Every structure is written in structure tokens, then in C-alpha cells.
Amino acid sequence: MTHSSVFHRDLASDLPVVVSGDGNYLIDDQGRRYLDACGGAAVSCLGHDNVKVREAIKSQVDQLAFAHTGSFTNKPAEDLASFLVDRAPKGTGAGRVMYLGSGSEAMEAALKLARQYCVEKGEPERHKIIARKPSYHGNTLGALATGGHAGRRAPFAPLLIEVNHIDAPYPYRMQHDGENETDFGYRMADLLDAEIARLGGETVMAFVAEPVVGASLGTQPAPKGYWARVREICDKHGVLLIADEVMSGMGRTGTTYALEQEGIAADITTMAKGLGAGFQPIAAVLAAEKVVNVIKDGSGKLWNGHTYMSHAIATAGALAVQHVIEEDNLLDNVIKRGAQLESGLREAFKDHPHVGDIRGRGLFWTIEMVENRDTKAPFDPAQGVAMQIGAAAKARGVMTYPSQGCIDGKNGDHVLLAPSYTSTEAEIDLIVETLKAAVSDWKDA
Ligand code: PMP
DSSP: OOOOOSOOSSTTOOOOOEEEEETTEEEETTOOEEEESSHHHHTOBTBSOOHHHHHHHHHHHHHOOOOOTTTOOOHHHHHHHHHHHHTSOTTOOSOEEEEESSHHHHHHHHHHHHHHHHHHTTOTTOOEEEEEESOOOOSSHHHHHHSOOHHHHGGGGGGSOOOEEEEOOOHHHHSOTTOOHHHHHHHHHHHHHHHHHHHOGGGEEEEEEOSEEOTTTSSEEOOTTHHHHHHHHHHHHTOEEEEEETTTTTTTTSSSSGGGGGTOOOSEEEEOHHHHBTTBOOEEEEEOHHHHHHHHHTTOSOSOOOTTTTOHHHHHHHHHHHHHHHHTTHHHHHHHHHHHHHHHHHHHHTTOTTEEEEEESSSOEEEEEOSBTTTTBOOOGGGOHHHHHHHHHHHTTEEOEEEOOOSTTSSOOEEEEOOOTTOOHHHHHHHHHHHHHHHHHHHHO
16 A cells, blocks of 8 residues: 555555455455464454454444443443453452553553552552563553663653663573572562662552563563562562563463463453454453452542443453353463474574574564574664564565564564464464574575
């Protein structure tokens, strides 16, 4: 398409016009087919034409679309909230769910909820946020301030609230020689303890982190021991733990919530991408019982509201998505196809001089590109290595999610993969083969 009135991310780019979906493929108006190996940004976890989800949405359209939450609730919103609370990590208790329209809004709502909790608990001096770098928590001002993504923050910096950042664990570059994984996990978690002490424990409101880091670093799980220690530190200081599961949640890493695998529960959890799987724009914030109780015993009111919260079509679509994941046992497929993807990537790139690290969990994997595998020196981000690889894969008919290094030249470009939970064995093989060919295309160019 040569002329466009849509304010695209890249005004110069000539984007294909996508018209339909066929399983895990997208089809453009020229009839070209693209195997979706990233679900956009880890969104489309059921492909693009799931019949059960489409039918559920159509049936809700025929019944009810919208009724304002100031006056009404509705059945799909109630059913989805119960579903999400019932499957939450042990320790969440009788939580409650609020609905938002995007991951960024969910992050804003989570921060405001944390503040409400502190005020209503009689601790109004708690207002400081600790987050990690690198990280990404969204594009609205509060969420952008919380994220530790240097490039995305830079132009807006004067508008951003002050947030304190500690390093996120990044074993490839941070684990010392001879240091075992758990010791590394404890060392990284203890950065939180030190930061809380530096800021004054009684002034800290919340620690925010992604259980498996997504866009900023590329599918990076935390080392063993990290999350249990983080939970202990938060409890010791009365600091809320906010888990941003916008990308890692809803089965992407093999369990409904990624934090489940760490054996702890967060106080507040955000989720989005795999919640509506792209069939509806929807996000949610899950508040643990501990948070809900303070509010119930306090003002009894949620100090947050948006017009389209609990939208009946959005929640009906998301509920159908979650039912399909559960009823079709798709988490088993996430684990099986994830193992295939991991071994395929390790085999394809085991001797590649420019693939420094391969990391991930479930159906959430990344290759990190480096100029020199021995020294781990990254490419200059200005070279756009990952973007070129992503473009080469797209030209070969496979969509990936490439990103530039984002911690001031200290990490490499990466290419992230987040295929659909419905991926077949043949599709995963094709993804690996195509990525390998795309890396060669870039190198030979
Ligand atoms: N948090 C995380 C972990 C994310 O990955 C994203 C989106 N990439 C967001 C928040 C923001 O979500 P949205 O783009 O829907 O606003």
C-alpha cells in the first residue's frame, strides 16, 4: 500500500495489507501467506481463525455489547474473573480482577492499585517504585517510566515519574564464572534488598518485574532461587510485589501464570496478550486477597475506572480463548513444541559465530546476536542486525519479533519467537529452518 492515512510506527514503510487468517498463517491482499512465529508481540496464541472463539464473540454481539460498570456487571466478565482467580498461583487467595484495554493500561492500574492499598492501609508515605532494567512495561507515561528500556524512554524522559531501577538477571552477561545458578539468583534478588534500604524501606510502595522478561531482553527467565528470595524481601519490608505477566502469562511459558513455576504468588498481577489472543483488545489486573481485603475494610471502592472496563464482548472473547487453551490441552502442546523449538534452535545455531545466546521457556524463545561470540561483544545497534534478520524471515514468509539491544550497548540485538500454542511439529521445523536461512541472508547481504 503506497498511500496511507494511518499514523504507522514507520511512516516510510510500505506495509502489506493483511486481509485474513488461516490457522497460524496471515494472508495479505496479494495472496501472500506468512507463518506467524511471534503472534505479533506474543499475542496471537491460538492462530488467527479459531472457530470457537469467533462463535463466542458473535454470540455475545447478538446478546449484549456494553453496559456501564458504574451500574452493572455482566456474565462473561464475572465468569472470566472467576476463571482467572481460580487458576492464580497458590497464595493469591480470593482475589479480584479488573479489566482494561491494553497492557500499558493494566500497568497504570496496577501502580494506582498499589498506591490505594498503601494509603488505605495507613501507610501513605509509601510511594516509591522499584523496577528493573532492562524491562518493558508499556508505553503510557507511568508504564514507560516504570520500564527500564533506555531507547523508548529517552525522548520522553522529562515527562516520566521517578522510578528506581535495579538490574534484571541476565545470566549470559552477568553470571560470574564458577557461580552456580542459585547463588546468582540470590545475588540478583539481594539487589532489591539493598535498593529498598537505600530508598528507606517505609517509603517503598512496590517492586515491579516480569516473571520472564519479554520484549526488552528477549524471553529471559530468572535464575533458580530468585523469585522466592524476592518474595521474602518484599514481605520483610512490606513492599508489594507486582508481576507483569502481560507477555509471560496465559500459558506462554507452559503454565497459566509464569510465576506459578517459581512457587510464589504476586500481590498484583497484570496480564494481556494471551488473554484475548488478539481476538479482542483486553487486559486485566488480578489483585490478591490481601490487597482486596485492605480496600474492602477501607473505602470499599476501587479508585480507578475506565469507560470500557468489563466490556462484555471483550470478556466473552477472552473467556472463550481461555476455555480453548484448557479444553484442547494446549499447555501440553506449549511444552512439547517448546522443547522442539529449543532443541531446533540449539542445533541450528550451535556453531554460529554470531549467535551468542539462546534462551527462553515454553513457546517463548530468543536468539541473541553478537559481533564476537568469544568476547560477547554486541553489534552496534545502529547496524540494525535483528531488524535485517526479521525482514529476511518475513521475505521468506515467517514473522518474527526482532529488537535492538536496549541497555546502552551492553546487550545484543535479539530475535524473539512466540509461536501459537496450536503450532504443529512441521510449523516449528519451518520456523527454525527459516530463521536459520534468514540469519544467512543477513550475513551474506
Ligand atoms: N508489559 C509487558 C511485559 C509487555 O510486553 C507489554 C507489551 N509489549 C506491555 C506491558 C504493554 O502492553 P500494551 O502494548 O498492550 O500496552
